[in-house]
Amino acid sequence: MNSLQLSHRLVPELTGKLRSRYRVLQRVYLHQPIGRRSLAHVLGTTERILRADVELFKEQGLIDVGPLGMSVTEAGEALIAELDPVIRALDGRHDTEHVLARALGIEHVTIVAGDSAEDEIVMRDIGHAAAHTLRSHLRLPCTVAVTGGSSMAMIADMMPRAAQPQAIEVLPARGGLGERVELLANTIASQLADKLGGTYRMFHVPESLSKATAERLSQEPSVSEMVQRIRGADIVIHGIGDALTMARRRRLDDATIELLRSRGAVAEAFGYYFDAQGCIVHVMNTVGLRLEDLSGIRAVIGVAGGAAKGAAIRAVALAYQIDALVTDEGAARAIIEQCQK
Amino acid sequence: MNSLQLSHRLVPELTGKLRSRYRVLQRVYLHQPIGRRSLAHVLGTTERILRADVELFKEQGLIDVGPLGMSVTEAGEALIAELDPVIRALDGRHDTEHVLARALGIEHVTIVAGDSAEDEIVMRDIGHAAAHTLRSHLRLPCTVAVTGGSSMAMIADMMPRAAQPQAIEVLPARGGLGERVELLANTIASQLADKLGGTYRMFHVPESLSKATAERLSQEPSVSEMVQRIRGADIVIHGIGDALTMARRRRLDDATIELLRSRGAVAEAFGYYFDAQGCIVHVMNTVGLRLEDLSGIRAVIGVAGGAAKGAAIRAVALAYQIDALVTDEGAARAIIEQCQK
DNA sequence: CCAACAGGGACTATTTGCGTCCCGCTATGT
DNA sequence: ACATAGCGGGACGCAAATAGTCCCTGTTGG
Numbered sequence: 001m002n003s004l005q006l007s008h009r010l011v012p013e014l015t016g017k018l019r020s021r022y023r024v025l026q027r028v029y030l031h032q033p034i035g036r037r038s039l040a041h042v043l044g045t046t047e048r049i050l051r052a053d054v055e056l057f058k059e060q061g062l063i064d065v066g067p068l069g070m071s072v073t074e075a076g077e078a079l080i081a082e083l084d085p086v087i088r089a090l091d092g093r094h095d096t097e098h099v100l101a102r103a104l105g106i107e108h109v110t111i112v113a114g115d116s117a118e119d120e121i122v123m124r125d126i127g128h129a130a131a132h133t134l135r136s137h138l139r140l141p142c143t144v145a146v147t148g149g150s151s152m153a154m155i156a157d158m159m160p161r162a163a164q165p166q167a168i169e170v171l172p173a174r175g176g177l178g179e180r181v182e183l184l185a186n187t188i189a190s191q192l193a194d195k196l197g198g199t200y201r202m203f204h205v206p207e208s209l210s211k212a213t214a215e216r217l218s219q220e221p222s223v224s225e226m227v228q229r230i231r232g233a234d235i236v237i238h239g240i241g242d243a244l245t246m247a248r249r250r251r252l253d254d255a256t257i258e259l260l261r262s263r264g265a266v267a268e269a270f271g272y273y274f275d276a277q278g279c280i281v282h283v284m285n286t287v288g289l290r291l292e293d294l295s296g297i298r299a300v301i302g303v304a305g306g307a308a309k310g311a312a313i314r315a316v317a318l319a320y321q322i323d324a325l326v327t328d329e330g331a332a333r334a335i336i337e338q339c340q341k
Numbered sequence: 342m343n344s345l346q347l348s349h350r351l352v353p354e355l356t357g358k359l360r361s362r363y364r365v366l367q368r369v370y371l372h373q374p375i376g377r378r379s380l381a382h383v384l385g386t387t388e389r390i391l392r393a394d395v396e397l398f399k400e401q402g403l404i405d406v407g408p409l410g411m412s413v414t415e416a417g418e419a420l421i422a423e424l425d426p427v428i429r430a431l432d433g434r435h436d437t438e439h440v441l442a443r444a445l446g447i448e449h450v451t452i453v454a455g456d457s458a459e460d461e462i463v464m465r466d467i468g469h470a471a472a473h474t475l476r477s478h479l480r481l482p483c484t485v486a487v488t489g490g491s492s493m494a495m496i497a498d499m500m501p502r503a504a505q506p507q508a509i510e511v512l513p514a515r516g517g518l519g520e521r522v523e524l525l526a527n528t529i530a531s532q533l534a535d536k537l538g539g540t541y542r543m544f545h546v547p548e549s550l551s552k553a554t555a556e557r558l559s560q561e562p563s564v565s566e567m568v569q570r571i572r573g574a575d576i577v578i579h580g581i582g583d584a585l586t587m588a589r590r591r592r593l594d595d596a597t598i599e600l601l602r603s604r605g606a607v608a609e610a611f612g613y614y615f616d617a618q619g620c621i622v623h624v625m626n627t628v629g630l631r632l633e634d635l636s637g638i639r640a641v642i643g644v645a646g647g648a649a650k651g652a653a654i655r656a657v658a659l660a661y662q663i664d665a666l667v668t669d670e671g672a673a674r675a676i677i678e679q680c681q682k
Numbered sequence: 683c684c685a686a687c688a689g690g691g692a693c694t695a696t697t698t699g700c701g702t703c704c705c706g707c708t709a710t711g712t
Numbered sequence: 713a714c715a716t717a718g719c720g721g722g723a724c725g726c727a728a729a730t731a732g733t734c735c736c737t738g739t740t741g742g
Contacts, residue, residue, distance in 0.1 A: 683742100684741100684742090685740105685741095685742085686739105686740085686741090686742100687738105687739090687740085687741105688737100688738080688739070688740090689736105689737090689738090689739105690735105690736085690737090690738105691734105691735085691736080691737105692733100692734085692735085692736100693732105693733085693734085693735105694731100694732080694733080694734105695730100695731085695732075695733095696729105696730080696731075696732090697728105697729085697730070697731085698727100698728085698729075698730080699726105699727085699728080699729085700725100700726090700727085700728095701724105701725090701726085701727095702723100702724085702725090702726100703722105703723085703724085704721100704722080704723080704724105705720105705721085705722080705723100706719105706720095706721090706722105707718105707719075707720085707721105708717105708718090708719075708720105709716105709717095709718085709719090710715100710716085710717085710718100711714105711715090711716085711717100712713100712714085712715085712716100
């Protein structure tokens with residue numbers, strides 16, 4: 001029982017204020033630089049009510065105010081980091097993390113507050129937490145394989161920039177997925193490498209190949225070398241998608257979509273589609289990381305948020321061994337509900 | 342850095358409330374049963390302002406309200422105990438304790454909030470803390486020697502009653518001191534033994550004997566046996582007095598008082614008078630514990646509070662080895678001031 | 683050069699907190 | 713047995729802190 005929980009008995013209004021102020025400070029951090037007005041809009045409160053908080057933060061030296069808006073100082077950033085586990089324990093996320101860890105057989109689960117489906121900024125927080133998780137798993141020298149997707153893009157965005165070059169190589173886990181360039185694994189690998197002070201390699205392989213073409217392509221020396229590198233990565237960090245959403249985003253043909261639907265596909269991860277029991281129901285014909293490679297990889301990190309992702313997360317956790325999961329309260333609730341059924 | 346100190350950055354108004362509420366709850370505990378009106382009077386606030394706190398405590402199940410007033414529940418008592426170190430650290434007493442411990446060469450110093458000279462209830466708190474200290478030093482079976490005085494009486498009063506008999510023998514350290522029966526070492530020994538579930542022995546020896554009579558008395562078998570027991574005690578817990586105050590209370594003759602004054606006596610403990618350097622300037626001719634016996638005793642616990650006792654505490658700390666000191670902020674401040682001179 | 687958004691100030695409405703006075707109840711002492 | 717002192721709790725009204733609203737000025741970026 002820590003001192004805060006004890007104090008809660010004597011000053012119950014404490015926790016509410018602490019949480020709300022933490023939330024405000026964290027939002028400033030995630031949005032910085034940002035003005036009071038937009039912050040108020042984002043947080044769903046009024047501007048006036050934020051002024052009290054902002055003035056407090058300012059005199060505590062937690063934020064700087066500039067012409068572009070507010071941004072948190074180093075001290076503020078440190079406070080956010082130090083207070084994170086406190087808040088986490090305070091609203092029971094710490095307990096939920098353990099429940100989830102046991103239910104899914106994942107060693108380390110991190111749940112950020114909110115639901116990224118309802119509030120897009122929660123995605124940034126997931127990115128922040130996932131960046132932290134990734135960094136904690138790095139052991140130099142190190143090869144990191146990444147997938148595409150919005151969660152992954154956010155990780156690269158929220159990753160703090162390394163002061164010095166580091167012996168890290170970032171690779172895309174598979175050929176291109178998705179259509180928007182900023183969500184491609186190649187793009188994300190380059191951004192992440194940039195932030196980490198490491199190097200990256202691109203991997204240009206078209207999607208939806210015929211099986212024969214894919215195999216021939218794999219035998220090309222340049223491709224084959226990349227595939228070797230990827231399969232020998234130390235860390236894989238990947239998004240977890242909803243099967244049908246991903247299928248549509250990849251413009252799969254109607255027949256395949258119907259196949260997925262009929263086989264009860266709920267989850268997608270690096271080109272594999274899984275049903276609720278974690279069985280593979282479909283595989284994309286692309287080149288790169290295969291499911292069977294995962295067992296040889298030191299750390300497999302999954303990232304996904306939003307209530308709709310609950311089923312998908314649970315499915316992939318059944319399908320293969322995940323070492324660390326970063327998600328949000330929305331997804332966590334959904335998973336726990338599913339497990340109780 | 343604990344969670345409360347971290348939270349203080351985001352919710353600074355919190356600590357003030359926590360402290361004041363803790364103070365209120367603690368006062369209820371020390372005065373129980375007590376009504377809102379008298380509590381308000383004691384705390385120097387208004388009744389109305391306490392109502393908010395009291396209602397909170399009630400709904401938190403920390404106090405019971407009865408026709409005789411309020412009293413704290415077991416849960417409340419536990420909370421007070423658990424929160425004590427938190428508050429102690431919060432208002433810097435924890436640091437002061439370490440400063441004092443180093444300055445006086447005492448291993449364990451406990452400082453309770455307030456000044457018992459200004460507020461008599463602080464004496465109860467000292468008693469409470471000293472009772473706790475004493476209990477923490479008990480190793481059964483155990484012999485405890487006690488002196489007289491108001492501090493000591495308060496310890497017996499605040500000592501929680503043991504559920505079962507325990508192998509503890511409580512003895513008066515020396516012959517009777519003081520005039521009021523409730524402050525006599527014999528009385529306190531019996532009360533303390535009662536609370537601890539132990540046994541006690543009385544020791545009736547008149548004060549201010551001639552040296553010859555005292556020596557003859559010591560050779561009486563019954564007296565001699567008691568003296569042996571006392572000198573072999575495991576724990577000595579004693580009050581520390583101001584020299585002149587004690588001299589007057591014991592109705593010493595004017596010549597002796599003048600002697601004490603001329604020799605710069607500032608402190609008194611179990612019949613010995615010390616100057617500011619800790620040198621013995623006078624000894625009462627009574628029978629019982631001698632200064633030289635202290636070195637063979639496992640734990641010597643000193644208890645004294647109030648700004649006026651500062652010099653006395655410092656003097657006895659120089660005179661002999663004290664293992665644990667229980668005092669208040671008033672005395673602590675006085676000691677630190679003295680040391681800086 | 684101007685539109686947009688930044689922080690900060692001023693005024694008002696609302697809520698909360700607190701002082702004050704009162705009542706009914708129950709132990710306690712005569 | 714009764715009077716009384718002390719208990720908790722209710723009610724009302726004022727004052728102060730809090731929050732809503734509107735406005736002003738400076739900076740930035742197209």
